[in-house]
Amino acid sequence: MNKYGKQIKSFFNNPLGIIGMFLVLTEGIAAFVITQSQLEFTLNLILVIFIVLFPVLTLCCFVYLVIKHHKKLYGPSDYKDEANFLTTFNYVAEKQMYAEVKPNNKELKPFLDNELEKIDEEGSIVVLNNKIKNNDVLIERLEKSNIKWDFYSDTSPSEHDYDDPKESIWLGKKVPLEFAKAVLKICFQTDTRIKYIRLPEESDFFDVPEYVHREIFIGGSTKTSINRGTKPLTEELKKEILDANSIEKLHNLIKNNYIE
Structure with missing residues (x-):
C-alpha cells in the first residue's frame, strides 16, 4: 500500500x-x-x-x-538530474520577494521586476536557492559588497530533495573573474557547508541557456555534484581559487577537481 x-x-x-x-x-x-x-x-x-x-x-x-x-509542465522530480531542470527552466521568474524584509534597499529594487530582460545582459548575478540556510547572512554580505543577487524559489516536494543538503555552487562560464572571486570568498566565509563547485556543462540533448553562463547559483544539489564526479573542496583549493589571476586558471582549478 x-x-x-x-x-x-x-x-x-x-x-x-x-x-x-x-x-x-x-x-x-x-x-x-x-x-x-x-x-x-x-x-x-x-x-x-x-x-x-x-x-x-x-x-x-x-x-x-x-x-x-x-x-x-514538468517539476524538478521529473528530471533524473536536478541540473537539467535548472538549465531548462527560467527559475528567475519564480523569485521570492526579499523586499518585505528590507523594503528601503535601493540596491534590491532592480531585482523586483519579474522579467529577466530587466537585468543587464552584460552583468552577472548571484542566484540563491531558498532552501539553503544562512540566507540572511549571505544576502547581507552580498549587499554590502554591492553584488546583484536574486532568489530561486525551490518549491519542489520531491522525496529525493528532502535529504539533499544543497552544498554545491554552479559557476557560469562567462562570469567575470573578480565578480566570481568576490562571491566565492563571501560563500566560503559565510557558509562552511559549501563543498562542491562545478561549471555548466553542455550535453547532446540541450544547450545551456545564455543566462546560466552569467550566473552563480548557490545551493545546487549535492547529489548532482557527487553523481557527476566532483571532489569536495579543500581549504587549499579554496585558497587557490581565490588567488587565481585569470578566469582560465579559475576554470581549470574547478575542472581539475572533477573525478575522471
Whole structure:
C-alpha cells in the first residue's frame, strides 16, 4: 500500500499529473450522473455533449501549453538530474520577494521586476536557492559588497530533495573573474557547508541557456555534484581559487577537481 501511495503522490508532483487527474475525475463524475440519475432527456443530452467536447477542449489547451509553455509542465522530480531542470527552466521568474524584509534597499529594487530582460545582459548575478540556510547572512554580505543577487524559489516536494543538503555552487562560464572571486570568498566565509563547485556543462540533448553562463547559483544539489564526479573542496583549493589571476586558471582549478 505504501508503494502505491508513493506512486500516487509522485503523480501530483507536476502539472501533467494534475491535469490528467482532473480530466479523469470530470469525465467519471459526468458519466456516473448520466447512468445513475433520472434526468430529463435534454439534461442528459447536455451531459453527453459535455463528455464528448470536454476532452477535445482539454486537448486544445494542452497543445497550447506544450507549444507555448512546455517548460512549466514538468517539476524538478521529473528530471533524473536536478541540473537539467535548472538549465531548462527560467527559475528567475519564480523569485521570492526579499523586499518585505528590507523594503528601503535601493540596491534590491532592480531585482523586483519579474522579467529577466530587466537585468543587464552584460552583468552577472548571484542566484540563491531558498532552501539553503544562512540566507540572511549571505544576502547581507552580498549587499554590502554591492553584488546583484536574486532568489530561486525551490518549491519542489520531491522525496529525493528532502535529504539533499544543497552544498554545491554552479559557476557560469562567462562570469567575470573578480565578480566570481568576490562571491566565492563571501560563500566560503559565510557558509562552511559549501563543498562542491562545478561549471555548466553542455550535453547532446540541450544547450545551456545564455543566462546560466552569467550566473552563480548557490545551493545546487549535492547529489548532482557527487553523481557527476566532483571532489569536495579543500581549504587549499579554496585558497587557490581565490588567488587565481585569470578566469582560465579559475576554470581549470574547478575542472581539475572533477573525478575522471
